[in-house]
Amino acid sequence: MERTNEQFENLLNRYLDKSCSLEELKELFSYIDLPEYRERLEMVMDENYKTLVPGVEAREINWDEMFSSIVEDKEKRKVRSLWSVWMPIAAAIVVMLSVGVLIWANQQQKKQKTSTASVKKDIAPGGNKAVLKLADGTEIVLDGHSTGILANEDGTKISKTADGMLLYDAAKSDGDETLAKNHINTLTTPSGGQYMLILPDRSKVWLNAESSISYPSAFSGEERNVTLVGEAYFEVAKDKQHPFKVKAGAAEVEVLGTHFNIMSYAEEGQTQVALAEGSVRVDLGNNSRTLIPGQQASVKVGSTQISLRNVDIDEVTNWKNGLFQFDNTPLEQVMRQIKRWYSVDVVYQGVKPDLYITGMISRSNNVSKILALIEETGGIDFEIGDKQIIVKKAKGGTHD
Structure with missing residues (x-):
């Protein structure tokens, strides 16, 4: 051609x-x-x-x-x-946000650097892992359980599908729904785990690592209420008569039917709500803001203020598509994501590097590949130990 x-x-x-x-x-x-x-x-x-x-x-x-x-x-x-x-292709290596390798330093760094990330030890990525706690206290380890019906709570069938999802099939009844409303289930992902859940109203939830969501086995009453700790992406089934509400930290998010992401890890020090489609309202009781697609609301721990900013929704939500995506993200924040997904401790030797990362790479890679790419920014080395990543200044590096 x-x-x-x-x-x-x-x-x-x-x-x-x-x-x-x-x-x-x-x-x-x-x-x-x-x-x-x-x-x-x-x-x-x-x-x-x-x-x-x-x-x-x-x-x-x-x-x-x-x-x-x-x-x-x-x-x-x-x-x-x-x-x-x-x-x-995105899963193969770092993918282009602009053009070129998408790992960058916050300094001028033109000299190529040989990667030194230890490959004597490596850590595999996380996967579909979760524990379901039923209303009676029974705990079911989903990644070790066969597919099929797991339980039946007052007509609601709870199943693990062949493609690794948790599915609730709530039987419609004209009888008393009070008991069903009190059947609160909790799905929890460990460090290095994720899981997809289909709620009784057919809303879809992708739960990230180190997260949990509590919900009734059958929705009843005027509202559909769930509680989130950690991070999840929601695709809420439309039902104008029954608003969907998510309690996350000090914030409550109310929707009728929409797609959005909530991040509420305690170690991040804030709750963030990013809207992909539709409309949501973030409520702190004495303060509330309504989001439009492409906006993210942030509420810092202990604050009564809600700040809004425009974001790249893909950057916020691509974790559910199997990708890490960063946009001028501080190294510490990047390492917290790596910590949760690879179930490791992160230890810093000396001064923490003032480094910002922009890039995209598959979460299916072993951790050594991701660390090697970050090392190419210059001034930083990693050492992989037993369930531990040591971050240190590179020999001859320029970081203070």
């Missing part, structure tokens, strides 16, 4: 909006052999990064190594659709 400026720009745009196929990706990288196109690619990369961290230049990229890492891993997978093509 003849190489043209028009085709190159088309491929580049498709790459940036994550809609290109593997063949288009290969074609785009074929242009890199030509200096004029390589310069254009690097210019776009640099311009995009400067909008994230003004005054900082992107480091040099080993394009050949990056592309081979994408293609070699990608070609082991089957292709089902254009979008499913992109996601395995």
Whole structure:
């Protein structure tokens, strides 16, 4: 195929909006052999990064190594659709937010650095793990349980599906629903665990690691109430007569039918509600704010104020799609996510690095691969121990 400026720009745009196929990706990288196109690619990369961290230049990229890492891993997978093509590519290595490797430092760092993340020991990623606690106190370890019906609470069948979801099938009845309302169940994910839940009203919930959600085995009354600790993504079934309410920390989120993410880990020091679709109201009792899609509300622990900001919803919610996604995120916050997903302790030796990360990578990778990519920013090394990651200043690094 003849190489043209028009085709190159088309491929580049498709790459940036994550809609290109593997063949288009290969074609785009074929242009890199030509200096004029390589310069254009690097210019776009640099311009995009400067909008994230003004005054900082992107480091040099080993394009050949990056592309081979994408293609070699990608070609082991089957292709089902254009979008499913992109996601395995995203799962292969760090994917482009602008163009180029999506791991950056908050300093000018052009010198390539050899990764030193210890591979003598490694830690596998988390997976579908959770414990269901029934109203009578019975606990069921879902990842160790066979599929099928787990329990029956006053006509509500609770099942584990073949694809690893927890499903509630509430029988409709004209009888007394008071007892059903008091049948509170709790689904809890451990460190290194996640799980998907379909509530009795057919609302869908994706529960992240170190999280729990409590809910009735059958909704009754005027409201659908649940309580969340940790993080979850909700796709709420529409029911105008019965508002859906989530209690998370000091905040209460009320919706009729919408898609949103709530993060309320105690160690993060705040509750965050990000809206993907529809409308939600965040209520603190004496203060409330209504969100529109693309907005995130934040409530710090002990505060009575609700702050709003615009966010990239993909960045907030891509964890449920199997991806870590960061946008100028402080290293400490990145490491807390790694801690929860890989079920490890994170220990800092010396001064904590003043480092910010922008990037996207699959949560299905072993931890060594993620740490090695972060190390490429320069000035930081990791050591993997037994259920522990040690963060330390690199030899010859520039961090204080």
